[in-house]
Amino acid sequence: MEKTVRAHTNIALIKYWGKANQSLRLPLMSSLSMTLDQFYTDTKVSAGPKNQFWLNGVEQSGQSYQRVFSFLKLLQEKFGVKGNLKVESVNHVPTAAGLASSSSAFAALAGAFCVHYGINLSAVELSRLARWGSGSASRSIYGGFAIWQKGIDNESSYAYALDEKPQMDLQLLVVELNKNPKELSSTQGMKQAQTSPFFRPWLERNQAELAQMVAAIKANDFSKLGSLAELNACEMHAVNLTAQPGFTYFEPATIKAIKLVADLRRLGIECYFTIDAGPNIKILSQLKNVKDITKRFVSEFHNVNIINASFGPGISCLN
Ligand code: ADP
Ligand code: DP6
Secondary structure, three states, X not given: OOOEEEEEEEEEEEOOOOEEEOOXXXXXXXXXXXXXXXXXXXXXXXXXXXXXXXXXXXXXXXXXXXXXXXXXXXXXXXXXXXXXXEEEEEEEOOOOOOOOHHHHHXXXXXXXXXXXXXXXXXXXXXXXXXXXXXXXXXXXXXXXXXXXXXXOOOOOOEEEEEEOOOOOOOEEEEEEOOOOOOOOOHHHXXXXXXXXXXXXXXXXXXXXXXXXXXXXXXXXXXXXXXXXXXXXXXXXXXXXXXXXXOOOOOOHHHHHHHHHHXXXXXXXXXXXXXXXXXXXXXXXXXXHHHHHHHHHHHHHOOOOEEEEEOXXXXXXXXX
Protein backbone atom coordinates (compact mmCIF):
# COMPACT_ATOMS: atom_id res chain seq x y z
CA MET A 1 0.00 0.00 0.00
CA GLU A 2 1.30 3.43 -0.96
CA LYS A 3 1.93 5.83 1.86
CA THR A 4 0.45 9.26 2.32
CA VAL A 5 2.81 12.15 2.95
CA ARG A 6 1.73 15.15 5.00
CA ALA A 7 3.29 18.61 4.70
CA HIS A 8 2.13 21.66 6.61
CA THR A 9 1.72 25.08 5.02
CA ASN A 10 4.05 27.89 5.95
CA ILE A 11 3.54 31.62 6.09
CA ALA A 12 6.48 33.86 5.26
CA LEU A 13 7.36 36.56 7.78
CA ILE A 14 10.02 37.80 5.34
CA LYS A 15 8.55 37.25 1.89
CA TYR A 16 9.74 35.63 -1.31
CA TRP A 17 8.32 37.74 -4.13
CA GLY A 18 10.38 37.64 -7.33
CA LYS A 19 12.46 35.17 -9.31
CA ALA A 20 15.96 35.31 -10.74
CA ASN A 21 15.21 32.20 -12.81
CA GLN A 22 11.63 31.21 -13.65
CA SER A 23 12.07 27.57 -14.64
CA LEU A 24 14.40 26.66 -11.76
CA ARG A 25 12.39 28.84 -9.35
CA LEU A 26 15.50 30.60 -8.08
CA PRO A 27 14.39 33.54 -5.96
CA LEU A 28 15.81 37.04 -5.97
CA MET A 29 15.71 37.17 -2.17
CA SER A 30 16.04 34.88 0.81
CA SER A 31 12.90 34.40 2.92
CA LEU A 32 11.89 33.24 6.39
CA SER A 33 8.71 31.45 7.41
CA MET A 34 6.67 29.92 10.16
CA THR A 35 5.19 26.46 9.52
CA LEU A 36 1.60 26.15 10.79
CA ASP A 37 0.00 23.35 12.77
CA GLN A 38 -3.59 23.88 11.54
CA PHE A 39 -3.13 23.80 7.75
CA TYR A 40 -1.66 20.98 5.69
CA THR A 41 -1.83 18.83 2.57
CA ASP A 42 -1.96 15.01 2.43
CA THR A 43 -0.74 13.47 -0.81
CA LYS A 44 -0.35 9.93 -2.12
CA VAL A 45 1.40 8.96 -5.36
CA SER A 46 0.77 5.50 -6.82
CA ALA A 47 1.12 3.76 -10.20
CA GLY A 48 -1.84 4.46 -12.50
CA PRO A 49 -3.13 3.27 -15.88
CA LYS A 50 -2.73 6.93 -16.96
CA ASN A 51 -1.54 10.14 -15.33
CA GLN A 52 -4.27 11.45 -13.02
CA PHE A 53 -4.46 14.20 -10.44
CA TRP A 54 -7.25 14.11 -7.88
CA LEU A 55 -7.60 17.10 -5.56
CA ASN A 56 -10.09 16.93 -2.69
CA GLY A 57 -11.79 13.97 -4.43
CA VAL A 58 -12.23 15.73 -7.78
CA GLU A 59 -10.24 14.75 -10.86
CA GLN A 60 -8.35 17.78 -12.15
CA SER A 61 -7.61 18.87 -15.70
CA GLY A 62 -6.24 22.09 -17.14
CA GLN A 63 -3.67 24.26 -15.40
CA SER A 64 -3.46 22.58 -12.02
CA TYR A 65 -3.07 19.16 -13.70
CA GLN A 66 -0.38 20.59 -16.02
CA ARG A 67 1.50 22.11 -13.10
CA VAL A 68 1.55 18.84 -11.17
CA PHE A 69 2.62 16.71 -14.11
CA SER A 70 5.26 19.06 -15.48
CA PHE A 71 6.76 18.95 -11.96
CA LEU A 72 6.54 15.14 -11.77
CA LYS A 73 8.08 14.83 -15.24
CA LEU A 74 11.09 16.84 -14.07
CA LEU A 75 11.46 14.57 -11.06
CA GLN A 76 11.12 11.41 -13.17
CA GLU A 77 13.82 12.70 -15.53
CA LYS A 78 16.12 13.62 -12.65
CA PHE A 79 15.91 10.18 -11.06
CA GLY A 80 15.64 8.20 -14.32
CA VAL A 81 12.31 6.61 -13.33
CA LYS A 82 9.21 6.03 -15.44
CA GLY A 83 5.53 5.17 -15.29
CA ASN A 84 2.10 6.76 -15.22
CA LEU A 85 1.15 8.18 -11.85
CA LYS A 86 -2.03 8.67 -9.91
CA VAL A 87 -1.79 11.62 -7.53
CA GLU A 88 -4.40 11.89 -4.80
CA SER A 89 -4.21 14.98 -2.68
CA VAL A 90 -6.36 16.55 0.01
CA ASN A 91 -5.86 20.15 1.07
CA HIS A 92 -6.68 20.99 4.66
CA VAL A 93 -6.26 24.61 3.60
CA PRO A 94 -8.27 26.68 1.08
CA THR A 95 -6.76 26.27 -2.41
CA ALA A 96 -5.22 29.32 -4.15
CA ALA A 97 -6.68 31.85 -1.69
CA GLY A 98 -3.40 33.32 -0.46
CA LEU A 99 -3.21 30.84 2.40
CA ALA A 100 -0.14 29.08 1.02
CA SER A 101 -1.72 25.91 -0.40
CA SER A 102 1.12 25.59 -2.92
CA SER A 103 3.70 25.47 -0.11
CA SER A 104 2.24 22.37 1.53
CA ALA A 105 1.07 20.94 -1.83
CA PHE A 106 4.43 20.72 -3.55
CA ALA A 107 6.33 19.70 -0.42
CA ALA A 108 3.87 16.81 0.08
CA LEU A 109 4.01 15.91 -3.63
CA ALA A 110 7.82 15.84 -3.70
CA GLY A 111 7.77 13.66 -0.58
CA ALA A 112 5.08 11.31 -1.94
CA PHE A 113 6.97 10.95 -5.23
CA CYS A 114 10.10 9.86 -3.34
CA VAL A 115 8.12 7.42 -1.19
CA HIS A 116 6.52 5.86 -4.29
CA TYR A 117 9.88 5.25 -5.99
CA GLY A 118 11.75 4.38 -2.79
CA ILE A 119 14.09 7.36 -3.15
CA ASN A 120 15.75 8.41 0.12
CA LEU A 121 16.74 12.05 0.34
CA SER A 122 18.04 14.39 3.00
CA ALA A 123 15.82 17.28 4.08
CA VAL A 124 17.93 19.72 2.08
CA GLU A 125 17.69 17.58 -1.07
CA LEU A 126 13.91 17.31 -0.64
CA SER A 127 13.71 21.07 -0.11
CA ARG A 128 15.47 21.65 -3.46
CA LEU A 129 13.04 19.31 -5.23
CA ALA A 130 9.96 20.87 -3.62
CA ARG A 131 11.26 24.28 -4.78
CA TRP A 132 10.89 23.17 -8.42
CA GLY A 133 7.13 22.83 -7.83
CA SER A 134 6.61 26.03 -5.85
CA GLY A 135 9.26 28.22 -4.24
CA SER A 136 7.54 28.47 -0.87
CA ALA A 137 7.30 24.64 -0.74
CA SER A 138 11.06 24.50 -0.12
CA ARG A 139 10.34 25.79 3.42
CA SER A 140 7.48 23.37 4.21
CA ILE A 141 9.93 20.48 4.65
CA TYR A 142 10.62 21.86 8.12
CA GLY A 143 8.61 22.65 11.20
CA GLY A 144 8.91 25.85 13.25
CA PHE A 145 10.92 28.61 11.62
CA ALA A 146 12.65 27.96 8.28
CA ILE A 147 14.89 30.04 6.06
CA TRP A 148 15.11 29.62 2.30
CA GLN A 149 18.51 30.87 1.27
CA LYS A 150 18.24 32.25 -2.21
CA GLY A 151 21.55 30.78 -3.46
CA ILE A 152 22.97 31.37 -6.91
CA ASP A 153 22.05 28.13 -8.66
CA ASN A 154 20.00 24.96 -8.27
CA GLU A 155 22.45 23.42 -5.78
CA SER A 156 22.69 26.38 -3.44
CA SER A 157 19.00 27.40 -3.35
CA TYR A 158 17.26 25.46 -0.58
CA ALA A 159 15.66 25.91 2.81
CA TYR A 160 16.94 24.86 6.22
CA ALA A 161 15.48 24.88 9.71
CA LEU A 162 16.23 27.91 11.86
CA ASP A 163 14.43 26.41 14.85
CA GLU A 164 12.15 23.37 14.39
CA LYS A 165 10.61 23.57 17.87
CA PRO A 166 10.46 27.22 18.87
CA GLN A 167 9.51 28.07 22.42
CA MET A 168 8.31 31.53 21.42
CA ASP A 169 4.78 32.58 22.39
CA LEU A 170 3.58 33.22 18.84
CA GLN A 171 0.07 32.65 17.49
CA LEU A 172 -1.01 33.24 13.92
CA LEU A 173 -4.72 33.91 13.49
CA VAL A 174 -5.94 33.30 9.96
CA VAL A 175 -8.99 35.45 9.25
CA GLU A 176 -10.81 33.80 6.34
CA LEU A 177 -12.26 36.88 4.66
CA ASN A 178 -12.57 35.17 1.28
CA LYS A 179 -11.73 31.52 0.60
CA ASN A 180 -12.36 31.65 -3.15
CA PRO A 181 -9.46 31.03 -5.54
CA LYS A 182 -7.76 34.24 -6.60
CA GLU A 183 -7.57 35.49 -10.17
CA LEU A 184 -3.84 36.15 -10.26
CA SER A 185 -1.59 33.29 -9.11
CA SER A 186 1.47 33.97 -6.97
CA THR A 187 3.67 32.95 -9.90
CA GLN A 188 2.09 35.58 -12.17
CA GLY A 189 1.79 38.22 -9.43
CA MET A 190 5.46 38.16 -8.51
CA LYS A 191 6.45 38.36 -12.17
CA GLN A 192 4.38 41.48 -12.64
CA ALA A 193 5.67 42.98 -9.36
CA GLN A 194 9.19 43.08 -10.79
CA THR A 195 8.11 45.96 -13.06
CA SER A 196 7.63 48.25 -10.05
CA PRO A 197 10.13 51.14 -9.60
CA PHE A 198 10.13 50.13 -5.91
CA PHE A 199 11.10 46.54 -6.61
CA ARG A 200 14.89 47.14 -6.47
CA PRO A 201 14.77 49.24 -3.28
CA TRP A 202 12.65 46.55 -1.63
CA LEU A 203 15.12 43.87 -2.69
CA GLU A 204 17.94 45.90 -1.18
CA ARG A 205 16.10 46.13 2.15
CA ASN A 206 15.25 42.45 2.21
CA GLN A 207 18.61 41.10 3.39
CA ALA A 208 18.78 43.50 6.34
CA GLU A 209 15.17 42.73 7.30
CA LEU A 210 15.90 39.00 7.22
CA ALA A 211 18.91 39.48 9.52
CA GLN A 212 16.80 41.59 11.89
CA MET A 213 14.07 38.93 11.89
CA VAL A 214 16.58 36.20 12.80
CA ALA A 215 17.84 38.41 15.64
CA ALA A 216 14.25 39.02 16.85
CA ILE A 217 13.56 35.26 16.89
CA LYS A 218 16.78 34.52 18.73
CA ALA A 219 16.00 37.24 21.28
CA ASN A 220 12.41 35.96 21.66
CA ASP A 221 11.28 39.49 20.84
CA PHE A 222 7.63 39.30 19.73
CA SER A 223 7.25 43.06 19.19
CA LYS A 224 10.23 43.20 16.87
CA LEU A 225 9.13 40.06 15.00
CA GLY A 226 5.60 41.36 14.51
CA SER A 227 6.51 44.88 13.43
CA LEU A 228 9.12 43.61 10.97
CA ALA A 229 6.73 41.04 9.48
CA GLU A 230 4.10 43.74 9.03
CA LEU A 231 6.58 46.11 7.40
CA ASN A 232 7.86 43.41 5.06
CA ALA A 233 4.34 42.44 3.97
CA CYS A 234 3.42 46.09 3.34
CA GLU A 235 6.53 46.50 1.21
CA MET A 236 5.53 43.48 -0.86
CA HIS A 237 2.04 44.86 -1.41
CA ALA A 238 3.47 48.32 -2.20
CA VAL A 239 5.45 46.86 -5.10
CA ASN A 240 2.24 45.28 -6.41
CA LEU A 241 0.38 48.59 -6.30
CA THR A 242 3.23 50.35 -8.10
CA ALA A 243 3.86 47.66 -10.73
CA GLN A 244 3.30 48.56 -14.41
CA PRO A 245 0.37 47.96 -14.56
CA GLY A 246 -0.37 48.09 -10.87
CA PHE A 247 -2.51 45.52 -9.10
CA THR A 248 -3.48 44.42 -5.62
CA TYR A 249 -4.70 41.32 -3.84
CA PHE A 250 -6.46 43.51 -1.26
CA GLU A 251 -10.22 43.66 -1.08
CA PRO A 252 -12.25 46.22 0.92
CA ALA A 253 -12.40 43.74 3.81
CA THR A 254 -8.59 43.47 3.78
CA ILE A 255 -8.25 47.24 4.36
CA LYS A 256 -10.88 47.12 7.09
CA ALA A 257 -8.92 44.32 8.78
CA ILE A 258 -5.63 46.26 8.53
CA LYS A 259 -7.29 49.22 10.26
CA LEU A 260 -8.71 46.97 12.93
CA VAL A 261 -5.24 45.65 13.76
CA ALA A 262 -4.02 49.25 14.16
CA ASP A 263 -7.06 50.00 16.35
CA LEU A 264 -6.38 47.02 18.58
CA ARG A 265 -2.77 48.12 19.00
CA ARG A 266 -3.92 51.59 20.03
CA LEU A 267 -6.06 49.89 22.68
CA GLY A 268 -2.98 48.14 24.04
CA ILE A 269 -3.74 44.75 22.48
CA GLU A 270 -0.47 44.05 20.76
CA CYS A 271 -0.87 42.40 17.35
CA TYR A 272 0.52 42.74 13.83
CA PHE A 273 -0.56 41.53 10.41
CA THR A 274 0.93 39.81 7.42
CA ILE A 275 -0.79 39.25 4.08
CA ASP A 276 0.20 37.02 1.16
CA ALA A 277 -0.98 36.76 -2.42
CA GLY A 278 -4.67 36.94 -1.57
CA PRO A 279 -7.19 39.03 0.37
CA ASN A 280 -6.94 37.13 3.66
CA ILE A 281 -5.16 38.57 6.65
CA LYS A 282 -3.04 36.71 9.20
CA ILE A 283 -2.64 38.25 12.63
CA LEU A 284 0.46 37.68 14.71
CA SER A 285 -0.22 37.76 18.41
CA GLN A 286 0.60 36.23 21.77
CA LEU A 287 -1.60 33.70 23.55
CA LYS A 288 -2.88 36.18 26.15
CA ASN A 289 -4.48 38.38 23.44
CA VAL A 290 -6.03 35.73 21.19
CA LYS A 291 -9.44 35.88 22.86
CA ASP A 292 -9.78 39.68 22.63
CA ILE A 293 -8.57 39.82 19.04
CA THR A 294 -10.91 37.01 17.97
CA LYS A 295 -13.88 38.61 19.72
CA ARG A 296 -13.29 41.94 18.01
CA PHE A 297 -12.82 40.42 14.54
CA VAL A 298 -15.88 38.20 14.88
CA SER A 299 -17.99 41.18 15.85
CA GLU A 300 -16.66 43.50 13.09
CA PHE A 301 -16.77 40.83 10.37
CA HIS A 302 -20.08 39.12 11.21
CA ASN A 303 -18.95 35.71 12.45
CA VAL A 304 -16.00 35.43 10.11
CA ASN A 305 -14.11 32.15 10.47
CA ILE A 306 -10.84 32.59 12.36
CA ILE A 307 -8.36 29.79 12.79
CA ASN A 308 -5.85 30.03 15.55
CA ALA A 309 -2.60 28.44 14.41
CA SER A 310 0.79 28.09 15.96
CA PHE A 311 3.97 26.21 15.07
CA GLY A 312 3.51 23.07 13.01
CA PRO A 313 5.84 20.14 12.29
CA GLY A 314 7.93 19.26 9.25
CA ILE A 315 7.02 16.78 6.52
CA SER A 316 6.09 13.24 7.55
CA CYS A 317 4.84 9.88 6.28
CA LEU A 318 1.46 8.95 7.71
CA ASN A 319 1.11 5.18 7.43
P1 ADP B 1 -1.80 29.80 -2.64
O1 ADP B 1 -2.03 31.17 -2.15
O2 ADP B 1 -2.90 28.87 -2.24
O3 ADP B 1 -0.44 29.24 -2.32
P2 ADP B 1 -0.75 29.79 -5.34
O4 ADP B 1 -1.18 30.59 -6.53
O5 ADP B 1 0.62 30.01 -4.85
O6 ADP B 1 -1.85 29.99 -4.22
O7 ADP B 1 -0.89 28.24 -5.68
C1 ADP B 1 -2.11 27.65 -5.92
C2 ADP B 1 -1.92 26.55 -6.96
O8 ADP B 1 -1.18 25.46 -6.36
C3 ADP B 1 -3.23 25.92 -7.38
O9 ADP B 1 -3.85 26.69 -8.38
C4 ADP B 1 -2.77 24.56 -7.87
O10 ADP B 1 -2.24 24.65 -9.17
C5 ADP B 1 -1.62 24.24 -6.92
N1 ADP B 1 -2.08 23.35 -5.83
C6 ADP B 1 -2.80 23.70 -4.72
N2 ADP B 1 -3.02 22.62 -3.95
C7 ADP B 1 -2.45 21.57 -4.57
C8 ADP B 1 -2.29 20.18 -4.24
N3 ADP B 1 -2.77 19.69 -3.12
N4 ADP B 1 -1.57 19.41 -5.09
C9 ADP B 1 -1.03 19.94 -6.21
N5 ADP B 1 -1.13 21.22 -6.58
C10 ADP B 1 -1.83 22.04 -5.78
C1 DP6 C 1 3.39 35.81 -1.08
O1 DP6 C 1 5.81 29.95 -3.65
O2 DP6 C 1 3.42 30.26 -4.38
O3 DP6 C 1 3.28 33.58 -0.30
O4 DP6 C 1 7.28 29.74 -6.65
O5 DP6 C 1 5.71 30.81 -8.25
O6 DP6 C 1 4.97 28.83 -6.90
P1 DP6 C 1 5.84 30.06 -6.96
O7 DP6 C 1 5.29 31.05 -5.86
P2 DP6 C 1 4.82 30.77 -4.37
O8 DP6 C 1 4.83 32.26 -3.81
C2 DP6 C 1 4.66 32.56 -2.47
C3 DP6 C 1 4.53 34.02 -2.30
C4 DP6 C 1 4.14 34.48 -0.93
C5 DP6 C 1 5.36 34.77 -0.06
C6 DP6 C 1 6.12 33.59 0.47
O9 DP6 C 1 5.52 32.54 0.74
O10 DP6 C 1 7.34 33.75 0.69
